Amino acid sequence: MVNSHEYYMKFALREAEAARDRNEIPVGAVVVCNGRIIARAHNLTETLTDVTAHAEMQVITAAANVLGGKYLTGCTLYVTVEPCVMCAGALGWSQVGAVVYGASDDKRGFRKFAPEALRPKTVVTSGVMKEECAALMKEFFKKKR
Numbered sequence: 001m002v003n004s005h006e007y008y009m010k011f012a013l014r015e016a017e018a019a020r021d022r023n024e025i026p027v028g029a030v031v032v033c034n035g036r037i038i039a040r041a042h043n044l045t046e047t048l049t050d051v052t053a054h055a056e057m058q059v060i061t062a063a064a065n066v067l068g069g070k071y072l073t074g075c076t077l078y079v080t081v082e083p084c085v086m087c088a089g090a091l092g093w094s095q096v097g098a099v100v101y102g103a104s105d106d107k108r109g110f111r112k113f114a115p116e117a118l119r120p121k122t123v124v125t126s127g128v129m130k131e132e133c134a135a136l137m138k139e140f141f142k143k144k145r
């Protein structure tokens with residue numbers, strides 16, 4: 001049986017690995033619409049020297065470009081790590097239908113600081129492949145120290 005959340009999260013993980021390979025904090029995201037991945041992105045804060053260049057911000061913009069409209073209603077955003085407050089706000093503006101994330105982020109995650117940032121209708125699923133998602137982060141920060 002195919003667990004579809006895991007299926008799509010693997011693509012987000014691939015993006016996170018691409019971020020790691022360019023020495024970016026390894027967070028990756030994809031947007032899925034009607035079973036198709038329409039956009040994929042990873043964290044680019046170092047490359048763009050822009051603290052707002054989180055994976056979610058990049059993928060929201062890319063998905064809107066593909067769709068030709070600003071709203072992601074009916075789409076699901078997969079991201080390897082729990083969105084921060086900024087990204088949760090952006091996800092709220094995007095009207096995304098569902099958010100699926102892997103590892104929790106107790107320090108910067110939105111659930112602690114802005115649990116109402118998403119729209120009430122947005123379905124949130126957490127913990128999908130969380131070990132794999134968290135391991136990438138742990139390895140990255142271990143090497144940095």
Ligand SMILES: [Zn+2]
Pocket residue numbers: 054056083084085086087088
């Ligand atoms: Zn963020």
